[in-house]
Amino acid sequence: MLKLEDIAKLAGVSHSTVSRALAGSTLVNQATRERIVAIAHDQGYQVNQVARNLKLQQTNTIGLIAPELSNPYYPKLVQSIANRVGESGYSLQLHLSGKDQENELDSLINLRNNRVDGILLVTGEHGLVASEYATGLHKSGMPIVFMGWFPGAEDFDFVTGDDADGACQIARHLLELGHKNIAIIGKPVHRGPFDRTSSFVSELASRGVSIDAEHHYEVASDEAAILAVRRLIHTAPRPTAIFAYQDSIAMVVCKELHAAGLRVPDDISVIGFDDLDIASFVSPALTTVGCHIDAMAEAFVNRLTDRISGGLAAAQPTDIIVPTVLIPRQSSGHASVTPS
Amino acid sequence: MLKLEDIAKLAGVSHSTVSRALAGSTLVNQATRERIVAIAHDQGYQVNQVARNLKLQQTNTIGLIAPELSNPYYPKLVQSIANRVGESGYSLQLHLSGKDQENELDSLINLRNNRVDGILLVTGEHGLVASEYATGLHKSGMPIVFMGWFPGAEDFDFVTGDDADGACQIARHLLELGHKNIAIIGKPVHRGPFDRTSSFVSELASRGVSIDAEHHYEVASDEAAILAVRRLIHTAPRPTAIFAYQDSIAMVVCKELHAAGLRVPDDISVIGFDDLDIASFVSPALTTVGCHIDAMAEAFVNRLTDRISGGLAAAQPTDIIVPTVLIPRQSSGHASVTPS
């Protein structure tokens, strides 16, 4: 592997001059520079980034920690992020923290040891698991931007979709369709000011509709969601609509309703959350809420690169809330008048 | 950020001794070593990998190039690979080469400049785009392992699923179900000895069934697949089964058949390829062929790490063929006797 020294010998100059020439410095004679550049090009010289990183104390690398790729929401996000990171001239070091984010701490340590210039941390359902270490790292000057909300997120830069508003939109959508008897299959997580379930409930409440306690489930797995559906459909009166915490649950719900001989949306409407690509493929296509994920990824990455370049060094941490929109498809319809 | 020198001062020894102590070398007195390790731990010292990488001429980083994450096949693969890479103690640098692998060359250059220890290159439909550069890089000693087949793949280590056998299994499955009038919606790519379409055709031929030319489409997009379906269903006699090149196409096909009022599998059977997670979610659940992706990822990563550690330095490039299995679900059934 060629180094500066080798090019220097060929050009009959010192390695310093080669370094300057390749960097396009005006400190080197134009003729000399062109000659050096030509030689370097001929020889296929490429800078050794490792050495460069050590000297410059920066790596042009951004670390990304995301929980997993099995949940189809994340690949979509990671794809967008990777594209933006690449466009910004950084390399991406990817760490999957695991479904329960159990590797989050290790990932952070690893990224720190590798001296990445900044970290994008996508928190999952468990919030910020390695919060102590992350806080220390952040305080010691490592730029970190979070995606998702967790208690204490306000101390950092973070980006999130406006899930609360999305949930309100769903609530209004269902009310407009005449639903009054609505069930929730949520998750046992609470995202504070961005919580889907509580926003949904309070929006309904503000319009005079309340959720029956036996129509409100918090499920931690697909299996639990199936059980919830089985119990829900035997309550009387049966709910005419189900709000599922996320598309992946909504899909399971639809499947189970179908298995039970109920038609969606004729007998029961189902609405999800996230706008997964698959949501439009299932039958019936899922009514859902989502936000423009590219916009979200762009805000995410830009905020980090701004922090890295120091332009925002002194600025207070801020949150970026990306709007969500309702995407009505086939799984939601008018409330059935006579639940059979 | 603390460095060896700092710990050395605190311990009253030289930085060399600290380095050795932390590496667990026996060249340092046990008592001294324990004292140093304790101090380093108290101070939260972590080695600077960048400096270490420069000195050791290795980065403990593996580069992964994959086309994209929009096609749901890749996230599944990337997840498995990332897990294996992590378990092996390497970091992962991810590059998405784009749907048409247009960034493949840039990604390779970047990985080389960052001196990754080895490269996992997942080729897409376009084969190896940056073949000249990749070949040169490989010859110059960079370990590279490929996933997927392309002309010339035999010169490298590569891993692939046994698509040819999978296609044969589909052929036999359809024959057993009594299908004789079968259509193909393939892709205009040819994967040589692992080609799905040609294996499918020849397996059928060897059992006395041939494909009508007007029942054989090569489509490059979902839209083209839809058009193909529209034309297929108006041919007489209408085919009783469709073999789709991949699950994502099969799903589109099902959707379009449904829209045309045809029932799957009662009127037409549909079989895909890849065993995407979604395949079991769509209705009807898709009969498909897949291989154990974890096994494939493991073989992929292990081969690379073996090359890196030099154990296989002299060994000839070899291919690893991962078996595929048929997964019969609901989208395939007995041939309809009287196509309406």
Next chain:
DNA sequence: TGTTTCACTGCAATCGATTGCAAAAGCATT
């Protein structure tokens, strides 16, 4: 011709680790 100026170029330090080799220290043996 001697001096000043300015455009280039090279020397050498630096980034933070690892490691061969030499030196020092410890200990036993005579």
Next chain:
DNA sequence: AATGCTTTTGCAATCGATTGCAGTGAAACA
């Protein structure tokens, strides 16, 4: 106490870049 042998430690080179500072040479001016 002198010698020899081990064990332990430190010096200094090295990895391959970047860059402040000093030095060179030529042109310009007196």
